[in-house]
Amino acid sequence: MANCIIASTSTLHGSEPLAYLQDTLINLYSGIEEILFIPYARPGGISHDEYTIGVNNIFKKINKRIVSVHMFSDPIEAIKNAKGIYTGGGNTFLLVNQLYRNEIIEPLKKAIHSGVPYLGTSAGSNICGLTMKTTNDMPIVYPPNFATLGIVPFNINPHYLDPDPNSTHKGETRETRIKEFHNLNPQPVVGLREGSWLKVYDNKITLEGNLNARIFEKDKEPYEIETGSSLSGLN
């Protein structure tokens, strides 16, 4: 009976962080005053404190208070007692490493499955998939495992980018990378463009936002799905 928003990005070009999700978040966290923040992904290498202050300033606008898991001496207890959770973006390797080192992978999974409202953006969304093997991030640290929360029965590729037909660059396109992933891994991958999110409510998964998403299944041509589509059958 999960209740999650799994968003491609926290921020859209030209607007404030989370502004495009404001109504969605008021609804997600309805009746909850205090949200537990997981700052481990640390975008741009900022400190956990700086990240938390920035996020608190955003949530203040919708009358929510942020406490961060790094402020607790017992992070497992912090997760167990949380009424709502938000995991922000940054580097997925760093995030997953810290989740394992602090032994909160299982408590977090349990909290989300028990219905604690959860928002993930970027790296915080990546971890909702079966593994972090479709992250775009640089492997700046070696985590104990690539397995993640498995809130949805597939993998997420946030910040999904269509190939640029005019590019002369020889680095792999996102689509090529996901094809390589499928040579070794069976699960589908949802390419979430910036501005899209998945809503997980009870056992239903729905694509929301203004854009289509691109679905990659092993041994199939990739295909587009429209906003409003159900992904409940994808596994």
Place this chain on the structure above:
Amino acid sequence: MANCIIASTSTLHGSEPLAYLQDTLINLYSGIEEILFIPYARPGGISHDEYTIGVNNIFKKINKRIVSVHMFSDPIEAIKNAKGIYTGGGNTFLLVNQLYRNEIIEPLKKAIHSGVPYLGTSAGSNICGLTMKTTNDMPIVYPPNFATLGIVPFNINPHYLDPDPNSTHKGETRETRIKEFHNLNPQPVVGLREGSWLKVYDNKITLEGNLNARIFEKDKEPYEIETGSSLSGLN
């Protein structure tokens, strides 16, 4: 007494694979008829056989024969007996995983340090750094370790891409990613643009090709170096 070419990419836009390096390779592999190929990175998920056949067709033009390490029952012996080595591009996680699983990290390091001529392109260049933590690749498999050959005393970022000033995409730029790397890791990173390569000969490291490279050192502003510059003091 290494003798290596560490190239950003195998292929430049609009030209044949390795064409821009042809004279350099004739010189590198001078007097050597048979080159041991390491196909483990498997670009686009092609088979080791397909990859080897393609590379053999390229090397035929400069009168070299390719044998691939995957064709030997004892890959360690294959490395020990090699007169010249080429590690091709593809996925660095896959490459490093296979190097560890086949226990050829140490033999490969020893061969290169003993002066066996070595060419690396893309993933094959990444592994010449201290770690693979500055690869651009997707973590499609979990290798036993991120430590690599350390032929040079810094890290490599192949296919280095300058930020696009017109981009509205909120995924991290390459420069941001390398900055995040430096929050956790001390070694310099050489951003090698497509068309650039490092020549390692004896104890000298030189930037070659037509382009500048971008150097990232911890707690310093990134800076450019011109082709022909020595990197021997960078560590």
